Amino acid sequence: MIERLPIFFHSSALRVKFYTYLTSGGRPTAFEGSNMLKKLVTLSQEINGPEILVGAGVTPDNIADLDAQIHANEYHIGSGVRVNGDFSQPIDKNKIQFLKNSW
Numbered sequence: 001m002i003e004r005l006p007i008f009f010h011s012s013a014l015r016v017k018f019y020t021y022l023t024s025g026g027r028p029t030a031f032e033g034s035n036m037l038k039k040l041v042t043l044s045q046e047i048n049g050p051e052i053l054v055g056a057g058v059t060p061d062n063i064a065d066l067d068a069q070i071h072a073n074e075y076h077i078g079s080g081v082r083v084n085g086d087f088s089q090p091i092d093k094n095k096i097q098f099l100k101n102s103w
Contacts (some may be wrong), residue, residue, distance in 0.1 A: 022076055024056030031057060034069045041072050059085070060098045 003030035025033020025040065033056075041052045058066060061074055081096055085088035 008021065009021065018050050020051040020053050020074070022053040022055050027056075029057035030054050030066055030070075031062065037070045043068055044082070060095045060102070063099070064102065 021040075023033070023037065023040065024030045025036035027036070030037060037052065037054055037072050044050060044052050044084070051074055052072055053074045054066065054070055054072045055078070056078045057080070059080035060074050063077065066075065074101030077099070079085045081085050081091055081099070083092045
């Protein structure tokens with residue numbers, strides 16, 4: 001039996017079908033929430049549910065370790081590909097190239 005999962009829906013969500021959920025597993029970072037993320041990914045696959053989009057603190061340097069733990073199909077890398085990890089900075093082309101070469 002899978003333990004109770006911390007997923008909350010706004011009342012309007014009950015009338016809309018969602019295909020993807022961006023989540024860190026209820027923790028500040030995906031690494032901290034990796035156990036819950038793995039459970040969410042497994043449950044979603046078992047029930048043919050929405051895709052789990054793993055995010056929060058995902059970087060080119062840690063995505064392989066996260067994927068080894070979570071086995072998600074999708075990862076969100078926001079500030080992780082920006083210069084100095086800062087959203088106000090442009091995308092770092094070297095980080096993008098690193099991801100392309102690694103995956």
